[in-house]
Amino acid sequence: MQAQSSGATQMNQFRSYVTMLGDPDCKDGLKLKATQEISKHFEMILNSPMYPSFLDHSLKILLKILDEGDPLFISEYNLQQVRKLILEMLYRLPTNDILKPYVRSILQLMMKLLEIDNEENVLVCLKIIIELHKQYKPSFNPSIQRFLQFVKSIYSNLPNHMDNIFEPRPPIKVKDLSEVNMEELLKETFTMTIIQTETRNKDGTLNARLCTCSFS
Template structure:
C-alpha cells in the first residue's frame, strides 16, 4: 500500500458524512499502516490532521457497537492508531482531549474496544502524570462500577447455564432494560459491554496496582469502597455443571477472579486493616478457585503465588479449615500434565508449610494423606538422584 501523500486532504475526506463505512475503514487501515511517520519530524502534522478526525469518528460519526460489524471494525482500528502513537512531547497538547475520548469510549463501548482504551488511558496517566492527576478519579470510578456490576454479569452467565439445563431461573434483582440487553449479548454471541465484561475485570487489578504506585493518595482514598466489591466478586463460585458452549465465559470469569485475588494478596500488608474482616473470604475463595479453575499452568501458578503471600502473613489462619481440600493432589496441581510437572514442587512446599502450622491439630484421617504425600515426594527425589547412575550403568550391563 502506497504511503499517504497529503495528510490534510486524506483526513478531510475521512470524515465526510456521506463516505461509505467500507471506504472509511479502508482509509483508516491506510493510516494505521503509515504509523511509522509518527517517529519522524512529521508527527506534529500527523496529529494535527488525524487526531480530530479520529475523535469525530469515535464520538460523532459512529456509535458503540455490540456485534462484529463494519462500524465496530472501524472504531477498533481508530483506537489501535490512538494506542500506538508515541507519547512524546509532541502529543502533550492533545493529552487532555485524548483522555476524554478514551474515557468516553471505555464507558460506553464493547469489551474489545474497552481493552484498548484501558491501555490508552493508563499510558497517558503514566507518561503525563503531573498534568493528569485530576483525571484519575473518573478512571477509578469506572473500576468501582465494573465491580459493582460483577454480580449482575455473573447472574446472567448463570441464567444462561440454567436456561440451558431447562431449570427455573432465579434472579436476585428485578430485570432492567440493560440487564435484558446483556442477557441477549450472552445468548446471541455478541460482544459484551465494557462495563459488564470479565475481560475488562481481569485487566483492572493490574492497572489499579500501578495507579496505586503512581497516585498513592488518590487510590488509597478509594480502597475502602473498592475492596468489599472485590471480595464479593471473588466469592462467586459459578455453576457446577457447565454446557460446553459456555466454557469460554467460565474461563473468563475465573480469570477475572484470579487476577482480583492476586491484587488483594498484593495489598495484604499495606491495607491489612481493610482486608482483616475478609480473612476467611479470601482464603476460601483461593481454595474454591483451585478446585474450579482450568488446568492452565500459568493460572494455577498465579493462584499458588497468592497462597504463598497468604502464608507469609497472619491471614494464613483462614486456610487451616480447608486443609482436607488442599490435601487432594488434583486441587493443588490440577490434572493436566504441564501443571503436574511444573507446579508440583511449589504446591507441595506450600502444603508442607500449612501442615507445619496445624500439625498439633491433625486428625488421623489427615495424618495418613500427609505421610503418603511426603513418602511419594521422598521416593521421587531419590529416584531422580539415582537416575544418572542408572543411565551410566545401563550400557555396561
C-alpha cells in the same frame, strides 16, 4: 530530494485518507479500507518529518469520529472495525512532547467511551488511559475520580453477573441481523456471543459476533 518528494506525496495521501474518514458521504467500506491503509503504514507515518502536522490534522478528525459516532456491537460491521483501528492507532502513538498538547483531549474521550462503547473497544481505551497516565502523570482531577468510580462500580456489580458471565451460551439464530433488538439483547449479554443468520451478511458470512456493552 526525490525521496523527500515521494515521502511528502505519501504523507499527503494519508492525510487525504483521514479527511475521507470524516466525510459523512463516504461509504463505510471505503472508510475501512482507508483506515487499514493508515494502520498498515503507521510506523512510516510516525517516522516522517511531517508527523507533527499529520498528528495535528488527524487527531481532530479521529477524536471527533469516536466522540460523535455511535458505538456498534457487531464486530464485523465496517464502522466498528474503523473505530477499533482508530483506538489501536491512538495506543501506538509515541508518548513524547509532540503528543503532550493532545493528552487531555484523548483522556477525556477515553473516559467517556469506557461507559458507552463495546467490550473490544473499551479494552483498548483502558490501555490508552493507563499508558498516558504512566507517561505524563496528569494531576488528579474529576476525570480520574470518574474513572475510579467506574472501576469501583464494575467490581460492585460483578457478583450479580457471575453466572451470566461464565455460563456457556448457544449461538443466537435469526433470519437477518435486522431482526435483532440490540438494546434488549445487550442487557442480558455478558460475553462475546455468536449470532447465526439465514441471510448472508455484507461480508458474505452467516455468522456475526456480538460484542458486549462495556461491563454492563
